[in-house]
Amino acid sequence: MKRxxxxxxxxxxxxxCLWPMALLVRGALTPHGLGADPTAHxxxxxxxxxxxxxxxxxxxxxxxxxxxxxxxxxxxxRLLGLFAFFYATVHMLTYVALYSNFSVQxxxxxxxxxxxxxxxxAAYLLLIPLAITSTNWSIRKLGGKRWSRLHKLVYVAAICxxxxxxxxVKTGVLLPLPFTVAIALLLLAxxxxxxxxxxxxxxxxxx
Amino acid sequence: xxxxxSPDIPSREITPRDDYFQYLSRRRFLRGAAAGGVTxxxxxxxxxxxxxxxSPGIRAYADSKLQxxxxxxxxxxxxxxxxxxxxxxxNFYEFGVEKDQPAENAGALPTRPWTxxxxxxxxxxxxxxxxxxxxxxxxxxxxxxxxxxxxxSMVIPWVGYSLSEFIKQCEPLGDAKYVQFLSYYDKHVEKxxxxxxxxxxxxxxxxxxxxxxxxxxxxxxxxxxVLPNQDGAPVRIVVPWKYGFKSAKSIVxxxxxxxxxxxxxxxxxxxxxxxxxxxNPNVDHPRWSQKTERRIGLPFYAQRRTTLMFNGYGEQVAxxxxxxxxxxxx
Numbered sequence: 325m326k327r328x329x330x331x332x333x334x335x336x337x338x339x340x341c342l343w344p345m346a347l348l349v350r351g352a353l354t355p356h357g358l359g360a361d362p363t364a365h366x367x368x369x370x371x372x373x374x375x376x377x378x379x380x381x382x383x384x385x386x387x388x389x390x391x392x393x394x395x396x397x398x399x400x401x402r403l404l405g406l407f408a409f410f411y412a413t414v415h416m417l418t419y420v421a422l423y424s425n426f427s428v429q430x431x432x433x434x435x436x437x438x439x440x441x442x443x444x445x446a447a448y449l450l451l452i453p454l455a456i457t458s459t460n461w462s463i464r465k466l467g468g469k470r471w472s473r474l475h476k477l478v479y480v481a482a483i484c485x486x487x488x489x490x491x492x493v494k495t496g497v498l499l500p501l502p503f504t505v506a507i508a509l510l511l512l513a514x515x516x517x518x519x520x521x522x523x524x525x526x527x528x529x530x531x
Numbered sequence: 532x533x534x535x536x537s538p539d540i541p542s543r544e545i546t547p548r549d550d551y552f553q554y555l556s557r558r559r560f561l562r563g564a565a566a567g568g569v570t571x572x573x574x575x576x577x578x579x580x581x582x583x584x585x586s587p588g589i590r591a592y593a594d595s596k597l598q599x600x601x602x603x604x605x606x607x608x609x610x611x612x613x614x615x616x617x618x619x620x621x622n623f624y625e626f627g628v629e630k631d632q633p634a635e636n637a638g639a640l641p642t643r644p645w646t647x648x649x650x651x652x653x654x655x656x657x658x659x660x661x662x663x664x665x666x667x668x669x670x671x672x673x674x675x676x677x678x679x680x681x682x683x684s685m686v687i688p689w690v691g692y693s694l695s696e697f698i699k700q701c702e703p704l705g706d707a708k709y710v711q712f713l714s715y716y717d718k719h720v721e722k723x724x725x726x727x728x729x730x731x732x733x734x735x736x737x738x739x740x741x742x743x744x745x746x747x748x749x750x751x752x753x754x755x756x757v758l759p760n761q762d763g764a765p766v767r768i769v770v771p772w773k774y775g776f777k778s779a780k781s782i783v784x785x786x787x788x789x790x791x792x793x794x795x796x797x798x799x800x801x802x803x804x805x806x807x808x809x810x811n812p813n814v815d816h817p818r819w820s821q822k823t824e825r826r827i828g829l830p831f832y833a834q835r836r837t838t839l840m841f842n843g844y845g846e847q848v849a850x851x852x853x854x855x856x857x858x859x860x861x
Contacts, residue, residue, distance in 0.1 A: 356828070360827045362830060422832075430823075
């Protein structure tokens with residue numbers, strides 16, 4: 325891909341990723357801009373955006389395997405992953421500030437008693453080491469193999485995130501279903517694609 | 532011809548409004564206009580002009596104002612939630628499960644003619660017309676805090692009179708210990724009822740002494756006007772010390788019983804929604820704490836507040852539960 329295209333695309337991705345946050349900020353600055361229940365609106369928007377970005381991030385590896393011409397997509401994986409972490413952080417801060425009013429006692433209570441919060445906190449904690457080791461320096465320091473093994477934690481984080489969503493909604497509400505299906509497909513695509521590649525390589529060897 | 536009484540104003544010209552103060556100024560305007568003997572044509576023009584000034588969404592009929600009197604049972608010292616939020620953030624599952632759906636869909640509810648059936652353990656079962664109900668007692672302005680089991684809250688200026696006044700007219704028998712309220716149900720009108728697993732019609736119930744407590748309000752209006760459909764028109768109950776779902780909307784049947792009636796949310800999930808469902812910060816919902824609540828309509832940094840035992844109405848109602856373990860009878 326040409327460098328100029330890449331710059332345009334990168335700008336577009338930045339704008340798209342910042343868009344939900346920009347809407348929240350604008351809403352916060354206008355009277356009634358976040359609706360009747362701003363706290364719930366902020367929590368829902370940031371949580372939803374986190375899952376959306378995580379799902380897209382998980383999609384990059386399988387999609388670029390489909391064709392060598394899609395190789396450039398790897399250049400967006402870190403950016404999307406870090407934006408997912410950014411929204412997860414705002415989501416977490418919403419919980420700490422607007423739901424728990426910074427009360428450690430209230431948060432401890434929640435984590436011990438409410439499984440959807442336990443699961444959400446677990447998902448967030450899993451993302452932290454990934455965000456910290458997202459720099460080139462970390463990759464060099466850890467070595468490619470160890471680094472990618474560590475970053476497989478994102479699979480667990482995504483699964484925890486989806487479960488967190490299911491446990492949060494009322495029984496019978498199916499809103500988390502699309503994310504669940506997408507994440508499941510993207511995770512299952514990995515062994516399938518790896519198996520196909522091995523077969524192709526074996527075929528190449530025997531020729 | 533008086534403007535307020537004019538039958539010639541078509542409903543499309545009726546003035547929607549977005550807050551009480553605008554509403555009050557409109558009333559003042561209309562009164563002034565009426566005194567001036569303005570003609571129907573001018574009235575239509577005026578209504579049109581005012582309609583342009585006020586945001587759409589809440590339609591009220593010109594004759595929808597209710598004559599009200601003050602009440603010593605009103606809650607003071609609270610900032611009222613806006614009419615916009617009270618009418619656009621609703622749980623009324625008959626018209627959809629999302630908060631904004633009732634405002635969109637409840638127009639389908641036929642609120643006239645309307646009758647309420649009184650049956651069960653009463654001296655004589657009867658059917659009461661809504662207009663008879665409205666005139667039975669003077670209508671009072673009663674501001675109440677409204678606390679939803681989902682941990683959000685509002686402050687709502689209801690209009691109605693104590694349910695006890697109506698119950699006395701029903702002449703219940705001595706062995707009537709509970710009152711059940713059934714809401715309007717027609718699956719052709721309320722198409723959204725098929726989208727949930729709830730067993731319709733919506734049913735709620737109170738113990739007789741709870742129903743007879745003067746705070747329990749037989750409610751016909753809010754903000755001095757008849758109830759908007761999405762808030763339970765034309766008649767509902769409001770039980771301010773209990774979670775919102777106990778306050779049944781659009782009531783068509785009042786039934787007196789010797790035993791505790793089945794109630795909708797309790798049937799759906801008994802461990803989440805008890806029969807009593809008194810507002811109680813010490814008993815958590817399985818999925819969230821009830822210690823605090825979010826006040827609707829405030830900016831995000833100002834919403835969170837402490838939930839009060841019995842929603843702050845303990846002085847009037849705590850006695851109803853003497854000797855009861857409120858952790859067990861949640």
